Amino acid sequence: MPEISELDVEDDHDLQEFHDVERAAYGADHPHAVVRSYQSLVQRTRRPSPYYRLSLLMAREAGRIVGTAELGLTVEDNLHLADAAVRVLPEARRRGVGAALHEELVRRARDGGRTTLLGEVNQPLEGASPAFRFATALGYDVVHEQDHHVLDLPVPAARLDQLGTVAEGYDVVSWGNRAPDDVVGAYAAMHTQMGRDAPSGEVDHQPVEITVDRVRAGEQRTVEAYDQVVAVVRRTGDGVLGGYTLVYLPHDADHVVQDDTLVMPDHRGHRLGTALKVAVLRILAADHPGRRIVHTWNAVENDPMQRINRALGFRPVERELEMQRRV
Ligand SMILES: CC(C)(COP(=O)(O)OP(=O)(O)OC[C@H]1O[C@@H](n2cnc3c(N)ncnc32)[C@H](O)[C@@H]1OP(=O)(O)O)[C@@H](O)C(=O)NCCC(=O)NCCS
Structure with missing residues (x-):
């Protein structure tokens, strides 16, 4: 052994x-x-x-x-x-x-x-992976399913122009590795909302409050291995933030990881999610032309996000399963 x-x-x-x-x-x-x-x-x-x-x-x-x-x-x-x-x-x-x-x-x-063990297992679009068979043999159950989507870069400008108008009454603000001090509190609150709203199936996880300290600690640590691009939508009248999207650019690779995208409950229904993602894709084309592909993961039941990603041209390559077992 x-x-x-x-x-x-x-x-x-x-x-x-x-x-x-x-x-x-x-x-x-x-x-x-x-x-x-x-x-x-x-x-x-x-x-x-x-x-x-x-x-x-x-x-x-x-x-x-x-x-x-x-x-x-x-x-x-x-x-x-x-x-x-x-x-x-x-x-x-x-x-x-x-x-x-x-x-x-x-x-x-x-x-x-x-008392609960949680693991991620990837599945091909057809059939079962060794990891799935292994986890099943060890007593794990599937508690959440996500599609692993990819999008080749650069995205044709015509597609972005067609999708990318920002709803009247909002504008898009973006930054890199550090959120500006005047919005970091609102940005942290949106992360907390993300933890509550993003579908997570039967995963035995309680949402956590994301404080400004947590955001700052994360930014400081992330910058060692990744750059970030963040875009937020801001209501022009009162400056209230209505949503954000966040991508990671590993220093020693040519891909992009599309992480959170959230539109706050009061601001939904204005295609702000699409506008945010389009804004980031434009920044990637302009400032990071060496990046070749974006990866993202979406809950299979998350219709709005699935629709946005299909419109942008993302295609599924695998399933990612969260598998859980009581100890
Ligand atoms: C999943 C993985 C770790 C299994 O490692 P392994 O050393 O082959 O696993 P074991 O030999 O200890 O297998 C334990 C049991 O799992 C099941 N199992 C593992 N691989 C299997 C396969 N390919 N087909 C069917 N059953 C399988 C069997 O029941 C096996 O017991 P048995 O051989 O007595 O029948 C390995 O396939 C791997 O590294 N995959 C890629 C990494 C990955 O995706 N990991 C995700 C899990 S977090």
């Missing part, structure tokens, strides 16, 4: 090998996988968030890492939850390496007082 141990995140050699294995194992089944960069792994493990504790495990055979696992524990909220991920190189599969790593994750989650 492999030897399972915790990785010393200060050890450059082991952390690099961990990352290589993660990339190879995940990429083997998922040609469209978005694997975090090494720089991002360094930042998340060596300069951890005050709100999230991460442990990395490795399975070694003959001195070589053949499988990796990760346990993520929130520190202040959702103290019943643990995020779990397991990855095994194709040549080491179906011999119990994944199960052994998972068993150690369960032991640690229990020690941390956690």
Whole structure:
């Protein structure tokens, strides 16, 4: 059996090998996988968030890492939850390496007082992935489904012009890695709303209040591995923010990750969601012409967002399943 141990995140050699294995194992089944960069792994493990504790495990055979696992524990909220991920190189599969790593994750989650394990599993559009079969065999159930969509860049300007008018009475404001001080409070409040409104199926997670401190801590940490582009819509009369969209640009890759898009409840129905996304696509074309593709994930039941993305030209490449199990 492999030897399972915790990785010393200060050890450059082991952390690099961990990352290589993660990339190879995940990429083997998922040609469209978005694997975090090494720089991002360094930042998340060596300069951890005050709100999230991460442990990395490795399975070694003959001195070589053949499988990796990760346990993520929130520190202040959702103290019943643990995020779990397991990855095994194709040549080491179906011999119990994944199960052994998972068993150690369960032991640690229990020690941390956690009662629910949550993991993400990717599925091809047809058939079942090894990850789905593995998670099902270990007693996980699907609690939420998202489409993984991609959009090739640049988007033809004619398509953006056709979709991109901002409703009367609003304008779009954008920024990069730091929200301006005069709007950061309203921006934080929109993140809190996002946590409440974004569909999350039966995932056993309680929404968290996003304070200005959390926004600032996130910005400071993110900038080590990613640039951000944020666009907000602002009502012109009173300056109230009606919605935002946020994308991440990893420093050492040529893709874009489209993260949150939210229109606040009082401002819905004016096509502001489309206007926000179009504004960001224009910024990407003008300021980041080297970016080739955008990835995004949308709840299958989220009709408004699905419609916006289809109109922009996004196409589905996989499903992402949230799978959950009681410890
Ligand atoms: C999912 C993954 C970690 C499984 O690793 P593994 O070492 O092959 O898993 P194990 O050998 O411990 O399998 C445990 C059980 O899961 C089930 N299972 C795993 N892979 C399977 C497959 N391809 N087909 C059917 N059942 C499978 C079986 O029931 C197996 O027990 P058995 O071999 O006694 O029948 C591996 O396929 C992988 O790295 N995939 C890519 C990364 C990924 O997507 N991870 C997401 C999970 S967070």
